[in-house]
Amino acid sequence: MSRTLHEVADRLIDTDVLIIGSEGAGARAAIEAAGYDVRVTVVTKGSVAKTGATLTAGTDIDADGKSIHDLCGLPADERDTRETFFKDMLVEGRYINNQKIVERHVQDAALRLKELMDWGMRISPKDPVNWAPGHSYRRGVMSTGREVCKALIRGLQMFGRKIEYFEHTMAIDVLKNNGRAVGAVAVDLETGEFLVLPAKAVIIATGGGLKIYGFTTGNQELTGDGQAIARRAGADFIDAQQIQFLTTTFRHPPVSLQSINPILNISPWLLNRFGERFMMKYDPERLERSTRDKIAIGIMREIWDRRGWSDELGSYVIMSLKHLPDNFVDNWARTRSYSKEFIENLKRNAVPAFSASHFFCGGIRINERCETNVPGLYAAGEVTGGCHGTNRLSGNAITQVIVQGKWAGEAAAEYALKAKKPEIDVKQVEEIRNKVYAPLERKEGNSATKLKKNIQRMAYEDVGVVRIASRLEGAIKEINRMKVDLPMVYTPYKGKSFNMPWIDALEVRNMLDTLEIIARCALFRTESRGNHNRVDYPETDNRNWLKNVIAKEEDGEVKIWAEPLVTTEFGEKIASS
Amino acid sequence: MKWQFVVCDPSKCVGCEICELACSISKEKSLNNLYSRIHTVHLENVGEPISSMSITCHHCKDPVCVKVCPREALSQDERTGVITVNTDFEAKQSCHVPCGWCMASCEFGALILNPKFSMAAVCDLCPDDRVDGEPPCVRACPKDALSLATTDEVVKKTESKTSKDILEEHEKAREDSKTFYEKFGYMPMPPTKVIKKK
Amino acid sequence: MEKASEKMAKVRVFRFDPLKDEEPHYQTYDVPLKYENMTALGLLLHIYENLDPSLAFMYSCCRLSEQGRCGVCDMFIGGEGAQACTYQVKEGEILLEPPRIIGYPVIKDLITRQFSLVDREKFFVPRTNALHRFRKTYEKIKGRE
Numbered sequence: 001m002s003r004t005l006h007e008v009a010d011r012l013i014d015t016d017v018l019i020i021g022s023e024g025a026g027a028r029a030a031i032e033a034a035g036y037d038v039r040v041t042v043v044t045k046g047s048v049a050k051t052g053a054t055l056t057a058g059t060d061i062d063a064d065g066k067s068i069h070d071l072c073g074l075p076a077d078e079r080d081t082r083e084t085f086f087k088d089m090l091v092e093g094r095y096i097n098n099q100k101i102v103e104r105h106v107q108d109a110a111l112r113l114k115e116l117m118d119w120g121m122r123i124s125p126k127d128p129v130n131w132a133p134g135h136s137y138r139r140g141v142m143s144t145g146r147e148v149c150k151a152l153i154r155g156l157q158m159f160g161r162k163i164e165y166f167e168h169t170m171a172i173d174v175l176k177n178n179g180r181a182v183g184a185v186a187v188d189l190e191t192g193e194f195l196v197l198p199a200k201a202v203i204i205a206t207g208g209g210l211k212i213y214g215f216t217t218g219n220q221e222l223t224g225d226g227q228a229i230a231r232r233a234g235a236d237f238i239d240a241q242q243i244q245f246l247t248t249t250f251r252h253p254p255v256s257l258q259s260i261n262p263i264l265n266i267s268p269w270l271l272n273r274f275g276e277r278f279m280m281k282y283d284p285e286r287l288e289r290s291t292r293d294k295i296a297i298g299i300m301r302e303i304w305d306r307r308g309w310s311d312e313l314g315s316y317v318i319m320s321l322k323h324l325p326d327n328f329v330d331n332w333a334r335t336r337s338y339s340k341e342f343i344e345n346l347k348r349n350a351v352p353a354f355s356a357s358h359f360f361c362g363g364i365r366i367n368e369r370c371e372t373n374v375p376g377l378y379a380a381g382e383v384t385g386g387c388h389g390t391n392r393l394s395g396n397a398i399t400q401v402i403v404q405g406k407w408a409g410e411a412a413a414e415y416a417l418k419a420k421k422p423e424i425d426v427k428q429v430e431e432i433r434n435k436v437y438a439p440l441e442r443k444e445g446n447s448a449t450k451l452k453k454n455i456q457r458m459a460y461e462d463v464g465v466v467r468i469a470s471r472l473e474g475a476i477k478e479i480n481r482m483k484v485d486l487p488m489v490y491t492p493y494k495g496k497s498f499n500m501p502w503i504d505a506l507e508v509r510n511m512l513d514t515l516e517i518i519a520r521c522a523l524f525r526t527e528s529r530g531n532h533n534r535v536d537y538p539e540t541d542n543r544n545w546l547k548n549v550i551a552k553e554e555d556g557e558v559k560i561w562a563e564p565l566v567t568t569e570f571g572e573k574i575a576s577s
Numbered sequence: 578m579k580w581q582f583v584v585c586d587p588s589k590c591v592g593c594e595i596c597e598l599a600c601s602i603s604k605e606k607s608l609n610n611l612y613s614r615i616h617t618v619h620l621e622n623v624g625e626p627i628s629s630m631s632i633t634c635h636h637c638k639d640p641v642c643v644k645v646c647p648r649e650a651l652s653q654d655e656r657t658g659v660i661t662v663n664t665d666f667e668a669k670q671s672c673h674v675p676c677g678w679c680m681a682s683c684e685f686g687a688l689i690l691n692p693k694f695s696m697a698a699v700c701d702l703c704p705d706d707r708v709d710g711e712p713p714c715v716r717a718c719p720k721d722a723l724s725l726a727t728t729d730e731v732v733k734k735t736e737s738k739t740s741k742d743i744l745e746e747h748e749k750a751r752e753d754s755k756t757f758y759e760k761f762g763y764m765p766m767p768p769t770k771v772i773k774k775k
Numbered sequence: 776m777e778k779a780s781e782k783m784a785k786v787r788v789f790r791f792d793p794l795k796d797e798e799p800h801y802q803t804y805d806v807p808l809k810y811e812n813m814t815a816l817g818l819l820l821h822i823y824e825n826l827d828p829s830l831a832f833m834y835s836c837c838r839l840s841e842q843g844r845c846g847v848c849d850m851f852i853g854g855e856g857a858q859a860c861t862y863q864v865k866e867g868e869i870l871l872e873p874p875r876i877i878g879y880p881v882i883k884d885l886i887t888r889q890f891s892l893v894d895r896e897k898f899f900v901p902r903t904n905a906l907h908r909f910r911k912t913y914e915k916i917k918g919r920e
Contacts, residue, residue, distance in 0.1 A: 046833065048891070048892055049892055055846075120695075124666055160895065449823075493829040495794065618902070620910060628913065630909055632909070676889065677878075678876055680901055681879065681890075683904060686904040690901075739916060
């Protein structure tokens with residue numbers, strides 16, 4: 001007895017271009033797509049342009065110096081050309097970037113920046129163009145994430161009611177028919193209703209999966225929903241194991257982190273549970289003055305060997321400035337503009353230190369038009385991979401977001417203009433609906449909140465800043481075991497409006513799917529490159545591993561293989577030199 | 578020494594809205610009422626105009642806008658009573674992607690949302706644009722209804738009884754510090770049974 | 776990291792479920808202040824994880840390194856506007872409510888409908904307020920005559 005679509009869906013919303021995610025890439029894609037003669041709908045988990053990492057980025061935006069000077073009129077070095085920018089990106093990405101994407105990225109960066117400035121983005125008056133490490137010239141136009149979001153909102157305001165917004169709506173899955181993406185299903189978190197949105201083209205712009213890790217510098221909504229949705233829709237992933245981490249400490253437990261990279265410059269003592277300066281084992285010459293990745297490796301090894309502190313917040317080591325005289329610390333603090341109470345705390349007490357996830361360099365595989373291998377499915381922003389390779393240059397994240405947002409909006413709108421009306425498979429929708437509401441109906445089972453914390457702890461320890469084969473295999477086994485347990489998740493509270501345990505249950509499903517891909521790709525790549533550190537394969541192997549690791553779900557299993565790099569002529573010249 | 582602000586005499590005001598244009602030209606160099614920090618309100622009864630008045634920041638004693646801002650971006654100068662909005666580029670306590678709480682809680686409608694920068698803005702008595710001590714809106718008023726003064730001074734000068742009463746009511750509201758809804762009896766949480774939106 | 780000795784905070788939270796309740800009510804929880812520098816957001820997380828999973832509240836950046844805060848956890852703490860991730864909690868009583876301002880209807884517990892950043896109608900809120908005030912004042916005066 002099959003039901004009609006209207007019976008299965010609480011609300012049916014027909015549209016042409018559906019965008020999942022509304023900050024950064026999502027907003028830019030919406031602005032672009034709305035310029036065409038298509039209906040645009042934006043679905044977002046929180047409020048429009050207030051849910052995501054772009055708003056809280058204290059940011060610089062990269063473009064090549066010559067264009068910054070010519071197009072935007074800011075003081076920059078004119079000797080810096082697009083070619084130099086391209087080269088810097090390849091060097092930082094250790095040559096496994098998708099060079100076609102990088103080429104288009106450096107072409108468009110300054111144009112998108114100029115648009116943002118036209119829409120009212122203010123530039124920092126003190127230091128308009130900043131020179132960050134890794135760049136050959138001054139390239140980072142300093143602004144704040146807040147200004148970027150305000151500029152994007154002004155861009156969205158130009159279209160007024162033409163774009164439809166669904167706030168507090170969590171996208172669950174992309175629907176497919178005959179191998180083509182035909183729309184999505186979502187849950188309205190305010191009322192608990194089930195929405196079906198048939199669409200001709202779908203753009204995923206949900207940001208990185210930072211909250212999969214226990215400690216993260218990102219926002220709480222980023223639980224890898226976009227990656228999981230793409231995986232279940234059959235999209236490829238490229239180098240998903242590349243994740244950038246940052247050493248941080250707590251400010252106001254149990255929330256609120258602060259990066260300690262600048263503090264590492266004055267060599268604090270890093271101690272384990274026994275009060276030993278454990279860096280003696282990992283870098284006996286330079287101890288705490290070692291490079292950032294060696295410090296990260298040191299911290300993680302201590303945690304693995306159970307020599308770190310471990311409590312309900314997670315596992316960490318201790319950092320202390322007690323060996324330095326007070327006035328030295330005060331003088332240094334003045335140059336850094338930390339708050340008084342933070343510095344007092346640092347001088348008096350030991351603070352925890354750990355590596356928090358910061359940015360996802362790998363993700364859904366796209367080409368230079370933001371198309372995935374599924375027709376009708378596009379992706380833009382941090383959720384995609386291939387742009388940055390193994391490591392991201394400082395300031396390139398916002399550039400990626402505005403540049404790729406435009407490509408995705410353009411490509412999706414052009415596709416939607418020519419595509420046929422989407423046909424939905426009602427059985428598929430019904431299956432998803434049953435899975436979504438199951439935790440609400442179950443009377444007893446496992447708690448989703450506890451499961452989420454376990455996943456976060458496991459991801460931090462086993463698939464974290466440094467990896468080893470035994471732990472990765474252990475993590476994959478644990479993920480598979482949790483997946484078996486997943487149907488037993490229930491919510492203790494049965495209300496339908498903003499049921500936080502229910503949201504946790506939906507997010508946990510996505511976190512497991514995404515984490516499995518990351519862990520398997522990390523296991524597959526048997527070398528260390530950029531921010532992927534394998535303790536058992538510590539060397540970078542340019543003979544065998546100048547390739548990309550591709551992952552894809554087929555019949556419920558994740559298949560992994562390596563593919564040769566996507567190169568351009570110019571890129572090959574640089575790589576060979 | 579009481580705080581001065583731009584006061585309007587309702588018996589003289591004709592509702593021409595020239596003060597709004599003067600404010601927007603002076604502050605934002607554009608002829609757009611949305612940028613103006615002073616609003617003209619028109620009271621009508623079935624299409625028949627009854628009265629008009631221009632309202633701007635009344636420099637309340639214990640301002641609600643300052644209390645309500647979640648980031649403490651608003652502050653009041655003790656000497657003049659002028660409210661300043663912190664619009665610094667990166668400061669912690671600056672107006673953000675706006676929440677609009679100050680705008681919604683001010684019953685006089687004194688705080689506006691500047692459309693260009695998406696931040697709150699309020700009358701600051703134009704310290705840089707005075708001619709004979711008068712800000713642009715006061716100069717522009719063709720009926721001399723506006724003056725930079727305290728309410729008492731304007732009450733003494735006006736001859737209409739209605740104006741006296743209205744101005745005295747406003748003065749009372751300035752001294753009081755209850756919020757809009759507490760005074761006019763609105764419950765801000767109508768149980769919006771959000772079942773079927775739109 | 777210092778753990779403060781067992782100080783308790785009495786947290787009074789506004790509760791309202793539009794699908795079930797007609798009227799809002801307040802609920803009190805006793806929360807131990809486990810850490811020094813605990814914030815209101817820490818209290819809410821403790822209540823959610825250990826005492827009452829039906830509490831709904833929103834939070835995003837958790838005051839990441841004092842910079843670029845998101846504005847998602849704005850609420851009224853002790854009757855004044857504040858952010859949950861910034862507000863330092865001291866021992867004693869604390870009142871958590873959603874913003875009690877007209878135009879911000881409560882969706883659930885501490886979550887309100889923020890005004891739509893994309894709608895142009897919000898620019899007319901001050902005018903509407905001013906007109907409403909003027910009308911009320913006028914009616915009051917005429918009522919006295």
